[in-house]
Amino acid sequence: MFKHYRELQDVVSLMVYCTSDKSFLLLKETSGEYWIPSIKSEKNSWKMSAHKLLFELFGMESGAQLSPLRVNKVWLPAHPAPCVYHAVYKLTIRADAKKRLKVKPSVRFRLQWVGEAELGRLQAHCALRSPELLLLATMFTGEPLKEADLADLDKGQLIEVGEESVLVGAEETGGAGGASGAASAAPSAQLLAAANYTKEDQMRLFREFVTMNFPALYMSQHVFSQLMLDIGWHRTVCSNLFRAADVSNRGGLSFQELVLWSAATEPVTQHSGLPAEIRCRYIFRYYDGDRDQKLQQVEVKELVAAARATRQLSTDALSVVRDVDLCYKQLGLQANSPLPLAEFLRAVRELRLRGTSSLLRAPRSLLGYVIDLQERDCMAKAASVKSATHFEPEGEVRPSKAKVEKLEARDSASWRRGGGGGGGGRQYALASCVVRLERDAPPAVLRLDCFEEEAVSASTIKLLSLSSTSLEVLAADSSPAETLAAVHYFASDINTTKLVKPAYTWAQPSELASLGAALLKLSESVQAICAAEPRLLRLDSPIYAIGDLHGNLPALLAMEARLWPAGAALLPAGLLFLGDFVDRGAWGVELLAYLLAAKLQRPHALHLVRGNHETRDIQTMFTFYTECTTKFGEVEGVKIWNAINNVFDVLPLAAVVDEKVFCCHGGIPPPWVCPRVSAILRVPVPLPRPAAQSHMAWELLWNDPVKANKITASLAMELSANEGFAVNARRGTGHVFDQRALDRFLATNELTHVVRAHELHQNGFMCNLRGKLISVFSSSRYCGGDNDSGVVLLQAGKLRLIRLSD
Known part of the structure; x- marks a missing residue:
């Protein structure tokens, strides 16, 4: 009924009951859920609005008398109105009045008369918008409520949903009072503290909860499932998620139930102590399909298989059965018997069942998603106000005082970041x-x-x-400088009386071993630097953006010779490498030695963004793992490979240059995963398993722009139905996106272009989607081909494309 929180207002509903056949008039909404006919209140008069709704349904000749059935008062934090009301009126009619429905045909077919027994069946199938419909029905007829699961619903005629009854006490959340205070707090407060939820965070969630559900007081399975889809869960698990979250089994979630569920499934919530037990109860409910407080054998096996998967262990049937049998034996349970909740909790507590700490973790933070939605809503409101006042028919257009202050604040922030030009706030010091x-x-x-x-x-x-x-980092005898010298030595063709060595070879095995030792030290140092960087970098021009290299050291050194001949440390511009440093090429180890050494020399001007090949699973499928073990041996090679991948696990995922150009490896993420680019800042660090830990990160690594000549009728329909996104069939993961998706992404984030890598192009680059998306590929002669190497220079408001040929 309401799209934005600021639009909330009083609502009036009619509970119409036919005494002849004991049926209620319900409206089947477009979502397939049933609700009572409702209307937004007009002129602050509930009764007038109720009569207007009555007229729309039956006409004035009905002559029926309306009387109030129930009034809900709902608190609204940070809203122009302190509260909003839902007034429900009741109306009793006879069978002949049913024929008087005079609404439009498009609505008439959605109005249905539902008997009392059918109402219960709809509730059992989660087809009611809110379980309070059953309560309203019993209040109307005066019959007792049969469903035991709804016994906790307030049966009064005036219901007040206030701050005190909604939020967990602020003094018990957000870590206040230290560890001892958290330990003595109520279980719900301890869970919120483990998720770092503050009172303000709860209020943010409550505003979104009211917007999505009002005038209903509870969240239905349909609304909940849509919310879970928006944060990256798969549709196939949404019913299980709802069953886990619906701890009262009433078929609808209260706000407190939603916020506790959100805290329990946060990616960062600590899995220890009482919060861990609460999380385990949710996990148990997720797998308890029949809600009998016991897991049947098939459910236990599903749980154990999922737990093994989180530990990157095999999930074949034999391994799973072996783990289940061992767990039952240690617990003293009979084989193949159901597993009660108490025994499950004991198994976790006694470490008989491992891997539960990674189960039921949301693909992205629900709180972070809500914050991004509300930020986007605020910016959209500001933009609409701006567009409404931007043009005037005549005369000079003068910016408002508020706009001037906003621009001045932005300019001031830009100067503090160092993006300004010729004076201002940057402080200079003499280099030593x-x-x-x-x-x-x-x-x-x-x-x-x-x-x-x-x-x-x-x-x-x-x-x-x-x-x-x-x-320490630039002198000839420093570790980074020595590593760079070693890489140049490796690439040199030497033919002297003392040494003969072809290019791209080592003269002695000890030289390669020394490089391996240097890689271990460099990886440790650069890992600490990159872990401290934000997941979304904010950079200033001038800067070179460089695409896939794939172990092509000659291509990197060719760039050096032409673009930074004195070395990356002395280049006046910045360097932004957009991922895929390894695999397929023969010199991934040496190329990474160069990049890590250069990063250590110039950490604030040379930036490494993660690509889809900076993941362990991909490297074992391709060549980098084999390259490490071949060059350094099975033991030392695996050690070096892991050290390098520890760096990859903490690399940033994207960058924004001059607040206008978005840069990443793959492509833009869907809006239901990333409403605004600021959401990228909340991707967890480290990220060893991006596919499982962050749906957003996975999209940034894998997505592609759609090819115009590849759009079939079915693909066009999928793009149209999913805001310009469709399944990336060519790669088997991620999405493709079209012009509409890119335009929406740029407009939402106030950007002008996207620069990305990820795809081979003969000239080294390609301008896609009306020139708003630039794809750059920097590995020349890729896999034996004859393509050129591409580089993009971002400078003075221009995207300058550079093509390097051998």
């Missing part, structure tokens, strides 16, 4: 080293030691006695 450039020698970094002491301040003289970070 000097770079010496010679024609036929590599750059040399020297300590600053040539100035007149009498001509400078004491603070400048003090530089001489301070340690220099630049010298």
Whole structure:
């Protein structure tokens, strides 16, 4: 009934009962759920609105008398109105009045007379918009409520849903009072504290809850399932999720039940102590298909298989049965008997059943999703106000004071980030080293030691006695510089009296072993740097964006020779590598040694974004794992491979340059997964299993723009039905997206272009979707082909495409 929280207002409904056949008039909504006829209240008069609705249904000649049945008062935090009301009126009619329905045919066929027994069956099949319909029916007829599961519903005529009855006490949430305070708090408060939910977070969720459900007080399975789909759950599990969340078995969730469910399934909620027990109860309900508080053997096996999968163990039938039998034996239970809840909790507590800590984890945070929705709603409202006042018929258009203040704040923030041009807030300091450039020698970094002491301040003289970070990472004898020198040596063709070595070979096995040792140290250092970076980088131009390299060291060194001949550390522009550093090419190890060393030398200007090949499963399918074990041996090779992948697990997933150009490896994510790009900031770190841990990350790694010549009729229908997204059949995972999806993504996030990698192009780049999406591929002569290497320079508001040919 309401799309936005700010639109909420009083609602009036009619509960119409026919005494002849004991049936109620219900409206079948487009979702397939049943509800009573309702209307938004007009002119602050409930009775007038009720009579208007009555007239629309039966006409004035009905002459029926309306009387109030129930009034719900619902608190509205951060809303122009302090509360909103739902007034339900009752009306009794005879059988002949049924024929007087005079509504439009499009609505008439959705109006149905439902008997009391049928009402119960609809509830059992989760076909009612809210279980309170059953309560209203019993209040109308005066008969006792038969369903035991609805006994906790308030049966009063005036119901008040206020802050005190909705939110868990603020003093018990958000970690207040320290660990001892959390331990002594109520179980629900401990769970919210484990999820880091504050009172403000609960209020955000409550606003969304009311928007989705009002005038109903409970969330139906249909609304809940749609919400779960929006945060990345698969449709096939939504009924199981609802069963787990509906702890009261009433067929509808109260707000407290939803917020506790959300906290329990948060990706970051700690799985220990009482919160872990609460999570395990939800897990048990998820697999308890018949809600009998016992898991049958087939359900136990499903649970054990899922737990094994989270630990990356085999889920074949024999392994699962072996684990189940061992667990039953340790618990002292008879084989093939049902597993009661108490025994399940004991099995987890005594570590007889492992892997539950990763079960029932939402693909993305529900709270984060709601925050993004509300931010987008606020921005859309601001944009509509802006568009309504932007044009004037005559005269000069002057920005409002609020707009001027907003622009000034944005400009100030840009200066603080260092995106400004010629003055302002950036503070300068004298570097403590000097770079010496010679024609036929590599750059040399020297300590600053040539100035007149009498001509400078004491603070400048003090530089001489301070340690220099630049010298530590740029000097010729520093570890990063030595690694870069080793990579250049490896790529050089040497033919002297002392040494003969073809290009891209090592002269001695010890040289390769030294590189392996350096990789371990570099990986450890760069892992700490990247883990501290946000998942969505905010960068300033000028910057080079570089696409897939796939172990192609010659292509990388060719870029160096032409774009940063003095070395990446001395390049005035930044470097942004868009993933897929390894696999398929022969020199992934050496290429990564270069990138990690350069990152350590210049951590704030050289950036590494994760690609789909920066995952362990993909590397074992392709070549990088084999490359590591072949070059370094089975033991040391696996150690180096794991160290490198630990870096990949913490790499950022995307970047925004100058607040206008979005950069990632694959493509834009669907809006139901990522309403705004700020949602990327909440992807967990580290991310060793992106497919299981973050649906959003997986979309960023795998998605592609749709090819115009590949759009069939069925694909066009799928794109139209899913906001411009469709299943990526070519890759077998992720999505493809069309022009409409890209335009919506750019408009929502106030962007102008997307730069991505992920696809081979003969010229090294391709302009897709009306030039708003640039695909760049930087591995020249890929897999024996003859393609060029592409680079995109983002500078001064331009996307400059560079094509490097051998």
